Amino acid sequence: MTINLCFQIVVVNSITINKYICERINNKNFIMVQSENLIRNLVEKHGNSRNSLLPILQGIVADENYLSESSMVEVAKALDISSAEVYGTASFYSFLYTKPMGKNIIRVCKTISCKMAGKQELVTAIEKLLKIKMGETTRNMQFSLIETNCLGWCHKGPVMLINDEIYTEVSPEKAVKILCEIDPQHLTNS
Amino acid sequence: MKNKGLKKVDIIFDCASCEPLEVIKKALSMKPDEIIDQIISSGLKGRGGAGFPTGLKWKLAKEEDNDIKYVICNADEGEPGTFKDREILDVVPSKVLVGMAICAYAIGAKEGFIYLRNEYNFLLKDLLPLIEKFNQNIQNLGLDFTIKMFSGSGAYICGEESALFESMEGKRGEPRNKPPYPTKAGYNGKPTIINNVETLVYCSMIIRIGVEPFKKLGTTDSRGSKVFSVSGDTAKAGIYELELGIGVDEFVKEFGNGDTKAVQVGGASGHCVPRKDFKNKIIGFEGIPTGGSMMVFNSSRSMYNVLKDYLEFFEEESCGQCTPCRVGTQQLLKGIKAVKHGEKPSSYLNQLLKLAETMKITSKCGLGQSVHNSFSSIVKNFREEIIY
Amino acid sequence: MSTINLIIDNKKVSVEKGQTILDAAKKVNVRIPTLCHHEDLCVAGNCRICVVEVEGHNTLSASCATPADEGMVIKTNTPKVRNARKDVVALLVSEHNTQCTTCYRSMNCELQELSAEYNIDNNRYLSVLKPDIEIDRSSWSIEKDDSKCVRCQRCVRTCAELQHVNALTVSGKGKDMKISTFMDLPLNEAVCTNCGQCVIHCPTGALTERRYYDKVWEAIGNDKKHVVMNTAPSVRVALGEMLGYPVGTRVTGKMVTAMKRLGVDSVLDTDFSADLTIIEEGHELLQRLKKVIVDKDESVKLPMITSCSPGWVKFIEHIFPDHLGHLSTCKSPQQMFGALTKTYYAEKKGIDPKDIVSVAIMPCAAKKFEARRPEMKDSGYRDIDAGLTTRELGHMIKQAGLDFTDLEDGTYDSIMGESTGAGVIFGATGGVMEAALRTAYEIVTGRDVPFDNLNVLPVRGMEGIREATIKIENCLPEWSFLEGVELKVAIANGLINARKIMDEVAAGKSPYHFIEVMACPGGCIGGGGQPIPTNEEIRKKRIEAIYAEDMDKTIRKSHENPEIIKIYKEFLKEPLGHISHKLLHTTYKKRNRY
Numbered sequence A: 001m002t003i004n005l006c007f008q009i010v011v012v013n014s015i016t017i018n019k020y021i022c023e024r025i026n027n028k029n030f031i032m033v034q035s036e037n038l039i040r041n042l043v044e045k046h047g048n049s050r051n052s053l054l055p056i057l058q059g060i061v062a063d064e065n066y067l068s069e070s071s072m073v074e075v076a077k078a079l080d081i082s083s084a085e086v087y088g089t090a091s092f093y094s095f096l097y098t099k100p101m102g103k104n105i106i107r108v109c110k111t112i113s114c115k116m117a118g119k120q121e122l123v124t125a126i127e128k129l130l131k132i133k134m135g136e137t138t139r140n141m142q143f144s145l146i147e148t149n150c151l152g153w154c155h156k157g158p159v160m161l162i163n164d165e166i167y168t169e170v171s172p173e174k175a176v177k178i179l180c181e182i183d184p185q186h187l188t189n190s
Numbered sequence B: 001m002k003n004k005g006l007k008k009v010d011i012i013f014d015c016a017s018c019e020p021l022e023v024i025k026k027a028l029s030m031k032p033d034e035i036i037d038q039i040i041s042s043g044l045k046g047r048g049g050a051g052f053p054t055g056l057k058w059k060l061a062k063e064e065d066n067d068i069k070y071v072i073c074n075a076d077e078g079e080p081g082t083f084k085d086r087e088i089l090d091v092v093p094s095k096v097l098v099g100m101a102i103c104a105y106a107i108g109a110k111e112g113f114i115y116l117r118n119e120y121n122f123l124l125k126d127l128l129p130l131i132e133k134f135n136q137n138i139q140n141l142g143l144d145f146t147i148k149m150f151s152g153s154g155a156y157i158c159g160e161e162s163a164l165f166e167s168m169e170g171k172r173g174e175p176r177n178k179p180p181y182p183t184k185a186g187y188n189g190k191p192t193i194i195n196n197v198e199t200l201v202y203c204s205m206i207i208r209i210g211v212e213p214f215k216k217l218g219t220t221d222s223r224g225s226k227v228f229s230v231s232g233d234t235a236k237a238g239i240y241e242l243e244l245g246i247g248v249d250e251f252v253k254e255f256g257n258g259d260t261k262a263v264q265v266g267g268a269s270g271h272c273v274p275r276k277d278f279k280n281k282i283i284g285f286e287g288i289p290t291g292g293s294m295m296v297f298n299s300s301r302s303m304y305n306v307l308k309d310y311l312e313f314f315e316e317e318s319c320g321q322c323t324p325c326r327v328g329t330q331q332l333l334k335g336i337k338a339v340k341h342g343e344k345p346s347s348y349l350n351q352l353l354k355l356a357e358t359m360k361i362t363s364k365c366g367l368g369q370s371v372h373n374s375f376s377s378i379v380k381n382f383r384e385e386i387i388y
Numbered sequence C: 001m002s003t004i005n006l007i008i009d010n011k012k013v014s015v016e017k018g019q020t021i022l023d024a025a026k027k028v029n030v031r032i033p034t035l036c037h038h039e040d041l042c043v044a045g046n047c048r049i050c051v052v053e054v055e056g057h058n059t060l061s062a063s064c065a066t067p068a069d070e071g072m073v074i075k076t077n078t079p080k081v082r083n084a085r086k087d088v089v090a091l092l093v094s095e096h097n098t099q100c101t102t103c104y105r106s107m108n109c110e111l112q113e114l115s116a117e118y119n120i121d122n123n124r125y126l127s128v129l130k131p132d133i134e135i136d137r138s139s140w141s142i143e144k145d146d147s148k149c150v151r152c153q154r155c156v157r158t159c160a161e162l163q164h165v166n167a168l169t170v171s172g173k174g175k176d177m178k179i180s181t182f183m184d185l186p187l188n189e190a191v192c193t194n195c196g197q198c199v200i201h202c203p204t205g206a207l208t209e210r211r212y213y214d215k216v217w218e219a220i221g222n223d224k225k226h227v228v229m230n231t232a233p234s235v236r237v238a239l240g241e242m243l244g245y246p247v248g249t250r251v252t253g254k255m256v257t258a259m260k261r262l263g264v265d266s267v268l269d270t271d272f273s274a275d276l277t278i279i280e281e282g283h284e285l286l287q288r289l290k291k292v293i294v295d296k297d298e299s300v301k302l303p304m305i306t307s308c309s310p311g312w313v314k315f316i317e318h319i320f321p322d323h324l325g326h327l328s329t330c331k332s333p334q335q336m337f338g339a340l341t342k343t344y345y346a347e348k349k350g351i352d353p354k355d356i357v358s359v360a361i362m363p364c365a366a367k368k369f370e371a372r373r374p375e376m377k378d379s380g381y382r383d384i385d386a387g388l389t390t391r392e393l394g395h396m397i398k399q400a401g402l403d404f405t406d407l408e409d410g411t412y413d414s415i416m417g418e419s420t421g422a423g424v425i426f427g428a429t430g431g432v433m434e435a436a437l438r439t440a441y442e443i444v445t446g447r448d449v450p451f452d453n454l455n456v457l458p459v460r461g462m463e464g465i466r467e468a469t470i471k472i473e474n475c476l477p478e479w480s481f482l483e484g485v486e487l488k489v490a491i492a493n494g495l496i497n498a499r500k501i502m503d504e505v506a507a508g509k510s511p512y513h514f515i516e517v518m519a520c521p522g523g524c525i526g527g528g529g530q531p532i533p534t535n536e537e538i539r540k541k542r543i544e545a546i547y548a549e550d551m552d553k554t555i556r557k558s559h560e561n562p563e564i565i566k567i568y569k570e571f572l573k574e575p576l577g578h579i580s581h582k583l584l585h586t587t588y589k590k591r592n593r594y
Helices: A002-046 A050-064 A069-079 A083-090 A112-116 A119-130 A172-182 A184-189 B020-029 B032-042 B054-063 B084-091 B093-107 B118-140 B161-168 B197-209 B248-255 B275-280 B303-317 B323-340 B348-362 B366-381 B383-387 C021-027 C079-094 C110-118 C154-162 C197-201 C213-221 C233-237 C252-262 C270-293 C310-319 C321-326 C333-349 C366-371 C390-399 C421-427 C431-445 C477-482 C495-506 C536-551 C562-572 C578-584
Strands: A104-109 A143-148 A160-162 A165-167 B070-075 B111-116 B146-151 B192-196 B225-232 B238-243 B260-265 B271-274 B293-298 C003-008 C011-016 C051-054 C073-075 C142-144 C169-171 C178-180 C207-209 C226-231 C266-269 C356-362 C386-389 C465-471 C486-493 C514-518
Touching (some): B054 B192, B070 B197, B093 B192, B161 B192, B248 B293, B323 B348, B323 B383, B323 C079, B366 B383, C079 C110, C213 C226, C213 C356, C213 C386, C233 C270, C233 C536, C270 C562, C270 C578, C333 C578, C366 C386, C421 C431, C465 C495
Antiparallel strands (some): C051 C073, C465 C486
């Protein structure tokens, strides 16, 4: 009977594992289908010529935070160019990421006027709060911290851009406040 | 070269002179050649930094025999220390649209684009509905011209005209070989006028208020006024429209805090004017040109750090296709670090100065060609700070 | 046509409007050094080596990219120009792996030549070579070493303009700018056809073929191993370029002697299996024509397309995976040769096939991949153990210390060493088609092809796509279904042209019955394994040598090759027969398109 029970447990576990694998595959398929739909909509909006490439890539990044390998392949299919051409173009531009990025991308200006206004203290405060270093992404994929060149607010530095929102004259305290407002759940706990 | 006193001007931001449709109507009542003649007569030169005579540019594009022509507004403001185009697009965007429409009428273009850097996406919220309305209105006035937005994706070099076209064509923003120039073959290989935001506003104002108010300002080679963005060690950081041709000393008198050691005119691609030269340099095309960036440094600042910052900027933003710029920027940066840390003797700086000269005469585009400006002016005037 | 008059180094010159300063300089024999410029490719203007002084200009102008203008006064060698060039070369050297002693392209490297000319070493500037660059050896065919890249982008332009495969791209910018594949994947994971055109257009050792000659030396030095080498037709008209002969010299005899002197046990001719390919493929074509015209069999695909170019085969597997039925099922001559070496040859010579090392010398980079395709072991062993390029053979001959020009002419060994003119013309674009027609026409009509001296001129030439129509009349009774048929054939060379042809086929609009496709411009004589440099003039001369070799052969039709007649009689029995199918035919694999 023990053997029977063990067998049943093994069988049940196999079924559970298979179901888990199916779910993972389905999820992956689901994500891929979502991507395909997104790209199809972007192509409808912007066209499928080479001139449409940048708007399409921007649209994918706006939705998915970065350009995955599969999304770049889908774009290549849609525009009938090679995937290498898509990647080569995307990798030129600092806003078209080809590695996974957080939902909120914090870009701190590192040009000389902002450096003179105290950019380093700002960076240190953010690194401390988010427990990441410059260039990294938080484990919960909420925040990425990167340095960027002149953001065009040199008279009100230090400046940071979070996605499309601009924040000027950001002191370390102000930064903490802003980031906690964006993601209260995770940050106030830590 | 006459030193002008600092004079604040109010052509760009004066909103009372907005009435976009009135200016369009006025333009449409003129012949295209008349419009171009007015722009030429005004002496207006490009306000993005390169300073090409705007009227001549429009004339060349008009003379091209092609059904398809484009007008592109270069709003890819990325030069460190420059933030005046953002202000213009925020405060008086309709003047930019009017400038584009007048240009389209003058040269025979039906499509226009504003290439806006991605970092200024927050402007789209107000710009997009404004453009939609403007497009409708000018169609109603009988002008067949439509403006669309195009977003950049984070590349300083896309402010270079041919790199901008490449970007709009879905490619890497690598500057092209010239000739052919944009007026002959620009976006999609068609005759294209590409003008800076500020230039287009001046064009619309010249048509609105006439040539004389503009022409009487400035100097022979630097007619008119210009918008400057001031930052750094100054209590008056911000945007100012000033007459061109002012002396650097006048500028420092107004904006310095009494301890100004150097003024960087024109951002990382510009010239560093040391204290000893304030009196004998003027801000204008015949003196030290600028796209608007004015950075003020007081005596506590290390010019080595300033130069290092500029070189890191260029090393990163170079498109990388041509040897002198791609490798030269790396060599200059690595070189000054080596001299600072004693790994190379101070005489190595002379070799680097020669290298910067080579970059100036062999680089494929303005980025590589301009590195020499800041490099040589800072190294020559602040040599001790680089070495020790 | 308007003319532009200008002055270069005090010499007056006139050029057509649209030509560049570089074109004008060539006209008056003024040599301006270049690097990113290549005659086969569009202008880049990015290395800045070719800069010259133009009177009235503040900056120097790139002569390859600047159109000549009326009245221009140009100086190409002033101190200003020389100093600028020195700096540019020094900058390139500073981001370069300068270990020339271990570099495969040493003594044939354009950066090395420029450094020597301008007396530049790597002490002028600090090194900005990135540390820890890993060499990509994932591909069986091509090796990529970024530490030797001068970023001229010739490879990217080649893969884009000549081949339209676009496997290579430029990624990143500024100091991170480099030549990559999609996602910087290793080459074997990229959509790459292994054609090696990038390799022969690369000015340095950044892109080279995977080299296997060390393994071949080992096998030669091993008494227990019986090394068999077979040489493709294109090798004999190009090898001389590496060993002191002008372009287009036929060095067949000396090549054979040299290989024997290397210690190879048996030097045989791939042209033999080229003849064999004609027999098999010719019959396959006729069989398909019968099935389509007589049996109305819709499962049989026309046009039939040749399959001896492995770069082309991988191309169609990636880009047109649903149309593999158009490919002839025949293996390439190399692979047929390999399969027969370890069966027929081994049996006839009484050698245990496990002791045979079969080496193919090819003008091709893709053949290295082809040799390693998993299915290529119908003999029961790996049919071809190593594919070497013409260049590798040249190196081996140099390594053996042979004075090539002094060697006497030798002859191929037997068996599988005899060939006809039809076999040799495989090396030129249009050659396979011509060889096939010489045999197929005679099978069907009993007569020679209706062209003087069997030279089917309409299929020859270097244009990207050529076509010809041959009317079949007065057929033998067995082939009466072909009476009056206008056989339409096409020839494409260069993958950009292959794509055009295939677009038509995929759309169901192809008017042809039979198509020859070669991946490389010019055909195999322009292959990725041939001596470097390459250009149209060089390819033209090599093609002329191929046809000269054909004219000098006593037998010029594949089916008249006595060794071919013998192998069918004694071993294969009949074309497309059971043994042929096992050893000489193959299958293909669908691959990812993007």
